[in-house]
Every structure is written in C-alpha cells, then in structure tokens.
C-alpha cells in the first residue's frame with residue numbers, strides 16, 4: 001500500500017506545481033492520469049459506478065471541486081481564476097493495493113478567511129493523525145475533529161465520510177469526521193495495527209448542507225460558500241500511524257533503513 005500511496009503523493013506534487021490562474025481542471029486531470037499510467041497504476045475514480053444504476057460512471061481519474069463545490073466535481077474546460085480554491089481528490093491501485101488522497105489548492109492569492117478554512121481543514125486531519133497514536137477508538141478521534149472545526153467557526157460536512165481501504169478503494173469501516181449515529185453504536189472501531197483508513201475531512205465555511213449539481217456527480221454547498229477537503233491514507237502499525245500517501249520523513253526513512261539493515265544482518 002506504500003507504493004500505491006507514494007504514486008498518489010507524487011500525483012499531488014505534480015498538481016501542486018501546476019495549479020495557477022488559467023489552468024483548467026481537465027489539464028490537472030490529464031497530468032494525474034498520465035502519471036498513474038507511468039507508474040503502471042490503475043486510476044480508481046475513472047469508471048467508478050454511480051450510486052444510481054441509470055447514471056453514467058465517473059468519467060475521470062480525479063475529482064476536481066472548485067470553490068463552493070465540496071467533492072466529486074468533474075474535470076472540465078473551466079479555467080481556474082486568481083483567488084479560487086480547487087480540491088483535487090485522486091486514487092490509484094498499484095500491485096493490487098489502493099491509495100487515496102485529496103488536497104485543496106489555492107489558486108494564486110486567496111482571501112484570508114478562505115486560507116483559514118484550508119488551514120483548519122488540514123489541521124483537523126493532522127489532529128486525527130496525532131490522536132491515532134493515543135486513542136483506542138475512532139469515535140474519540142471523530143468527536144475531537146468535529147469540535148476542532150466547530151471551534152474555528154466552520155462546519156463539518158456530514159453526508160460524506162472516509163473509509164477503510166485495501167485491495168478496494170472503499171472498504172469497511174466507514175470513517176466519519178464527526179460523532180455519527182453509527183459511531184455511537186456498532187459502527188465504532190478500534191485503532192489497532194493492521195487498520196488502514198482514508199481519513200478525509202470535508203469542511204464548509206458556512207452551513208454543512210450540501211446539494212447535488214445537475215451533472216449528478218458534483219456536490220456543492222447549499223449556501224454557495226467555499227468548502228475544503230484534505231485526505232490521507234493512513235496505516236496503523238505496531239509503531240503507530242503512518243501516512244501512506246506522503247513520502248516518508250527522514251526519521252521514518254532512517255528507522256526503516258535501520259530495520260532493513262538489522263534484518264539483513266540476521
């Protein structure tokens with residue numbers, strides 16, 4: 001899963017370099033699609049079936065959701081403008097295993113309150129990652145994520161959640177970013193080695209309410225205010241949580257190197 005995660009992380013590095021006023025979301029999608037092909041990876045979003053059988057599957061390798069669009073935006077010929085934000089969500093399968101990550105990018109200079117929205121959303125994902133070291137159940141983490149977002153004056157989207165991930169992109173359990181009814185009951189789960197989940201807070205500047213656009217895919221805020229989305233695939237190991245969709249830090253690489261050397265000496 002680390003290999004798939006790194007391929008997704010590299011895709012985001014490419015996107016981060018190209019996002020600028022004048023770039024279209026279709027151009028972003030082409031770069032990611034080509035990158036997956038170069039990695040020998042299968043894009044997971046392209047052809048993803050619609051919940052309703054009679055609607056067409058998702059047509060692209062990325063979801064690109066601009067400004068008030070929350071998730072599941074379809075890439076197109078719309079050029080990004082200075083001050084926009086674009087959430088790019090993408091995933092691939094490599095060697096039979098999946099990775100999935102999302103980042104909301106600023107297009108040029110953005111308003112300070114929009115920057116705060118992005119910062120708070122990313123910080124709530126960081127918080128979840130830190131808490132995966134300390135807490136024994138997901139409900140304890142979800143509650144703190146939602147409280148953090150509330151304390152910053154924003155609202156957590158509740159109609160979409162994160163997910164378990166492995167050979168398939170979407171596996172059990174559901175991973176809400178708030179204290180859901182499921183988490184109060186049988187939907188809660190333990191944070192223990194072997195668990196791999198995609199944690200993906202979606203945060204609105206205004207109300208949490210979301211509507212579907214006429215393309216039957218794009219979800220946008222009901223009040224037209226901006227929305228942010230960050231996601232990482234996170235594995236729980238005996239040494240704690242690991243971000244699979246980010247290049248290893250020097251510390252982790254050193255630790256792995258030492259472990260490999262120790263193994264080679266046996």
Ligand code: MG
Pocket residue numbers: 100101162163198200231
């Ligand atoms: Mg996901």
